[in-house]
Amino acid sequence: MKVTVDEVKCCGAGQCVLIAPEVFDQRDDDGIVILLESEPGEDQYSLVREAAAVCPALAIEIAE
Amino acid sequence: MSQHEQVLNYPIPNDAALEPPAEWAELRSKCPVAHVTLPSGDQATLLTRYDDVKEVLADPRFTRQLSAPDAARLSAEGGGVFSSDLAQIIPDGGEEHQHWRRLVSRWFTAKRMNALRPSMAKTAEELIDDMVKRGVPGDLKADLGFPLPVYVICDMLGVPAADRDRFSYWSDTMLNLTRYTQAEIEASQLEFFQYMSGHVAAKRAAPDDDLLSGLIAAGTPEEGGLSDLQIQVTGIALLVAGHETTANMIGKMVAMLLADRSRWERLLADPSLIRTTVEESLRLDANSGFGLPRYLREETEVSGTHLPKGTTVVCSMAAANRDESAFEAADQMDMTRSPNPHLSFGAGAHSCLGQALARTELQVVLEVLLRKLPTLDLAVPVAELERVEGLAVGGLRTLPVRW
Numbered sequence: 001m002k003v004t005v006d007e008v009k010c011c012g013a014g015q016c017v018l019i020a021p022e023v024f025d026q027r028d029d030d031g032i033v034i035l036l037e038s039e040p041g042e043d044q045y046s047l048v049r050e051a052a053a054v055c056p057a058l059a060i061e062i063a064e
Numbered sequence: 065m066s067q068h069e070q071v072l073n074y075p076i077p078n079d080a081a082l083e084p085p086a087e088w089a090e091l092r093s094k095c096p097v098a099h100v101t102l103p104s105g106d107q108a109t110l111l112t113r114y115d116d117v118k119e120v121l122a123d124p125r126f127t128r129q130l131s132a133p134d135a136a137r138l139s140a141e142g143g144g145v146f147s148s149d150l151a152q153i154i155p156d157g158g159e160e161h162q163h164w165r166r167l168v169s170r171w172f173t174a175k176r177m178n179a180l181r182p183s184m185a186k187t188a189e190e191l192i193d194d195m196v197k198r199g200v201p202g203d204l205k206a207d208l209g210f211p212l213p214v215y216v217i218c219d220m221l222g223v224p225a226a227d228r229d230r231f232s233y234w235s236d237t238m239l240n241l242t243r244y245t246q247a248e249i250e251a252s253q254l255e256f257f258q259y260m261s262g263h264v265a266a267k268r269a270a271p272d273d274d275l276l277s278g279l280i281a282a283g284t285p286e287e288g289g290l291s292d293l294q295i296q297v298t299g300i301a302l303l304v305a306g307h308e309t310t311a312n313m314i315g316k317m318v319a320m321l322l323a324d325r326s327r328w329e330r331l332l333a334d335p336s337l338i339r340t341t342v343e344e345s346l347r348l349d350a351n352s353g354f355g356l357p358r359y360l361r362e363e364t365e366v367s368g369t370h371l372p373k374g375t376t377v378v379c380s381m382a383a384a385n386r387d388e389s390a391f392e393a394a395d396q397m398d399m400t401r402s403p404n405p406h407l408s409f410g411a412g413a414h415s416c417l418g419q420a421l422a423r424t425e426l427q428v429v430l431e432v433l434l435r436k437l438p439t440l441d442l443a444v445p446v447a448e449l450e451r452v453e454g455l456a457v458g459g460l461r462t463l464p465v466r467w
């Protein structure tokens with residue numbers, strides 16, 4: 001699985017971090033997403049899929 | 065409007081406190097772009113399908129500002145929060161909005177919210193202890209649902225929670241679409257504004273480590289910060305937004321879980337379901353209020369229907385959240401549903417800025433209630449629960465509970 005995030009689209013709602021904190025974080029100064037793991041381990045797949053599906057800005061893309 | 069065309073009144077009357085009106089399913093399947101009459105008598109276009117609501121909320125051609133002369137008025141008394149002058153001061157779109165949003169967002173990151181958990185849990189515990197001391201039946205709305213989010217947001221902003229009765233009145237006049245006269249609304253907004261100006265001035269003189277002080281420290285607009293006026297309005301917006309919405313949602317969530325007590329028991333047996341249960345109650349909230357109005361600045365099409373420039377649309381996120389084409393068994397509560405891309409916090413660039421806070425508060429309340437009051441139950445039959453009428457944000461009048 002390859003994950004990419006779009007910082008321009010991101011609206012800093014933090015949904016991804018609440019769901020998959022091992023893969024996503026937010027910048028302290030403006031809340032914009034930081035990708036911690038662009039190729040997360042298999043144990044994270046379902047959480048990452050969930051985060052991508054619920055991101056309100058559609059800012060998370062997954063290639064599998 | 066032709067006389068033959070049936071025009072629905074909006075909001076759609078509904079007596080059941082927790083169940084959706086039957087019209088939603090019918091509208092979604094037969095009339096996804098419906099003509100409705102608002103309390104003001106003005107016409108608007110109601111959207112109830114998931115895809116349509118999501119698309120429109122994220123489309124910048126649909127603005128939040130209902131100040132155009134041909135925009136529908138929501139109620140005869142004005143539009144409450146949706147058309148107040150205050151709403152014009154926070155940028156509505158584009159780079160300016162994004163700039164505002166990023167300055168404020170840093171205070172609402174998931175990390176910060178997680179750091180607030182212990183103090184939220186402590187406040188919740190104290191509020192529950194007080195409710196228990198007063199004895200059965202308690203009112204979970206007044207005793208826990210309302211005070212908790214107010215304490216949390218006051219603490220973040222650095223304003224005294226002791227003033228909460230005053231905020232409650234001010235925010236009620238902003239969120240209530242029918243109850244107050246225009247004069248009452250204006251007087252209340254002025255007071256709220258003066259109150260917040262005083263606080264911002266005090267923070268400027270003696271900065272602390274709270275959000276208002278942080279916004280001041282970001283400097284003038286030229287230096288990348290906000291104007292004093294914008295800071296004041298942001299403070300008001302956060303107090304109002306952080307107050308009624310979450311407060312009402314706490315009551316509605318607990319009511320939904322106790323209405324069928326097997327849900328409560330399932331959570332007692334497996335508290336790891338708390339997170340997905342919170343999302344599912346946000347999705348199924350059938351009493352979420354007015355929905356989101358938007359004004360269309362240029363013509364377009366939604367679900368194959370032409371919408372002329374100047375149309376006012378109302379997005380019903382609550383109806384969209386029950387769309388069978390987006391959610392399997394959409395009318396059923398599935399406490400394990402995942403993913404759950406409900407629209408209760410909106411979508412796109414304006415989607416709720418406080419959603420990490422709201423989610424954290426809802427999760428913490430549930431955790432603490434399950435732990436401290438496992439025997440919690442409704443003290444009245446579900447049919448006796450009553451809705452609050454006229455508010456932009458829906459809720460229950462009271463939530464009588466025993467334990």
Ligand code: HEM
Binds near residue numbers: 301307409415
């Ligand atoms: C369950 C609780 C909540 C619900 C259901 C909720 C819902 C919403 C919705 C639907 C929007 C979108 C408005 C639009 O598109 O016009 C919104 C925006 C917003 N919410 Fe919330 N909200 C909740 C809690 C909070 C809290 C706790 C705060 C912060 C203190 C907050 C602050 C905001 C702000 C500032 C915006 C405007 C964002 C922008 O325009 O960029 N909300 N909320």
Ligand code: SF4
Binds near residue numbers: 033
């Ligand atoms: S969920 Fe989406 S919008 Fe929110 S912080 Fe993550 S990437 Fe950004």
